[in-house]
Amino acid sequence: MEDAPVLIAPSLLSADLLDLRSELEAIETADWAHIDVMDGHYVPNLTFGPAMVAAVRRQGDLAADVHLMVTNPDECVGLYLDAGADVVSFHMEAARHPHRIVSQIHAAGAKAAVALNPGTPVGALEALLGELDMVLVMSVDPGFGGQSFIPSTLGKLRDLRRLCERVGAAPLVEVDGGVGDVNAADIVAAGADVLVAGSSVFGRPDRAAAVERLRRAGYLGRTGRA
Template structure:
């Protein structure tokens, strides 16, 4: 079964969390019913911001049962892949722009026992992953330029999401299609309509700490309502072919 038929997944980024009580924040997310947690790893080189290291993630790992994904916004990610897997991340997402030999990097992630993901910046075409789909478990289409939370959603990326959905369908592989950046009540339907099934939200969730479970439920419902049905997807795939 292709991932386009999967129910919507809500994956919060902890970038806007209170880092002084990160464990409590992650427990709060778990109680709210999110599907897993994304850790935004930034090195101050690939993007201007800097965030957490693997020791921080490892310290939270025993506190929740949720899956972890590491979104590596770093140069030369190959040097540090094992650190994030050892910290407890089941999915490792690298940027196509950050590695010279992407296929080799994806193989290395899988050899470590993790699922391999690739993220594409807004300006990066889908052709960057077209010939490595056999090594990809997750494709992340950035709907902002990475580096900071709270940015405005780029609706122009919806055409790219739709093209990614069709590329995945033609591949015959069960590749999860995720979007990240500016996702909230006003934008999630557009991304879902285009074909995304996993939605990384940060600021929109943490603004609603007092009503976090309700916000997660609302986002999931909006995505489910907007998702293209099987008939629409089959039609789009045939037209693309």
């Protein structure tokens, strides 16, 4: 575990979309590009569709990490798989048949993840945990970028790790919301493997340096060594 890398997934919600090609080039040292899909119903904001996923996959080598914040993941997940998503997260709170969605994602050759809102306990995942490649723990209420990290998320991450150990599952754990180099070490120490960061990357003039700061902070959280 200590030797496993912490993955960095800059959120394109905070990028300059009029210059997407340059923004993707600026974060090419990251691991994934996080794509927030919001439908204006499950969350009040409205953002990206499958065309954005296809555009990211055409540009560079970053994996497309797609987060579906939609009321109908059962119906629309196939659109994002067809567009080339490498990782797909859907919300347990919105899914009618989560196991079926996970199976569909796996059949397409992608990684399957379930997202949990701040108010949803980790126990809601127990029956599905062994099927998942990743769990996305929301550390803000979904829908908007630039929110502050909810401190109780650290305890939730520890609870999730204990649950994984109890059921013998080993999914990656991704954290999204208010993540920056000032709290990344604590987040990783509590159990995170993947850090989603929006304004703490795209709000800095040097995107690559911002990615590296997050990576160093994640390494410190994992190993205790700067």
